[in-house]
Amino acid sequence: MQKSVKTLHRVTPKALRWAFASALIVGGAIWLARPAQAQGAEIFKGADLALGEKMIAEHKCVACHTSKVGGDGSAIYKPMGKFNTAGLMRGMVEMCNTNMNLGMFPEEVTAVAAVLNRDHYKFK
Template sequence: MRATHAVIRSPDRWLAWRTFGALLTAAALLGTPAARAEVPSIFREADLALGEQLIRQHRCSQCHAEKVGGDGSAIYRPQGRINTAGLLRGMVEQCNAALNLQLWPEEVTAVAAVLNRDHYRFKD
């Protein structure tokens, strides 16, 4: 019994439990209305997993790399002409139409939501 008590009191074990508690708190906060409020309302119901899948499936990064070089990420300019969540969604819709991807509106929104999360970080 005494050895167990000593293990629990060790600094490493205490730090592990404290870190675990902090992670649980962070996970709980991510589900709060305040955390969701940081996502533009146009993207709140977006299916991020679907957006990620569509970006891979349609090889968006490859197309962007062909247009701007490198890994294609230079195409994302948060301070450029796309400066709102609505304009971002519109740009994804423009790619959808120009490339005849035949994405449904909710799929366009899902792709735009992923781009917002990963590159633009617009908030309401």
């Protein structure tokens, strides 16, 4: 009697990173492909600014940014060409949410981005 050989496919960390990076790229492309009118600050229309302020404090965003850029952390708000639209800035907040495993819902990410836009970026 022959023994059947079963091959178990293991997901390697490299494969997981590749899948995650691919998902981010596809997600970013979908986000950027939405209608042009959503590129301005109107994507923040109706955002809960109090919720955004709460999320920024709760997740200690300022402390993290200070550890990355030094000083009071405000240099992080001058990304030198990294992004120039409200939509891309919101995407950066989503990237922090994902990379730091913060677990924020989309409306919370939008609220945080709306506060940052109000206080620092001022995209129209």
